[in-house]
Amino acid sequence: MPEFMDVHRGMNGISAEDLAAAHAADLAIQSEEGVDFKQAWADPESGHIYCLSEAPSAEAVQRIHERAGHPADEVHPVPLKV
């Protein structure tokens, strides 16, 4: 399954609880699009969040994020990994 890295901006000041809740909202519906969110990392100071997923397409990743209430600013396939 292809992997994707998506980026959210403007999440300045996000707390650990906010991040956990946002991630849980994705996990609750991700199977409807065949998406598997594997990990998310957040920088409360810059407001950037990075999410790593396996999914059938970038559009599937974005549909889950949109339905969960937090559309990504960018979704990139990452076919190379080391």
Add this chain to the structure above:
Amino acid sequence: MPEFMDVHRGMNGISAEDLAAAHAADLAIQSEEGVDFKQAWADPESGHIYCLSEAPSAEAVQRIHERAGHPADEVHPVPLKV
């Protein structure tokens, strides 16, 4: 040890071999700054690369990337992870 996500842009067309060589160049000197590059993901189409590391500081991450010949465009601490 704090974790960091750094981003390189403009690496359009990067190959698996290029990515492996760049990562190896980081690994060869990372201990001199106490950095541990854990994973890197690349999108040859957009030219974005994302590197996850553990390090004493963002500056330490950047010093290794600079000395290896590929300074990052952004280095962000990611104190939150889920």
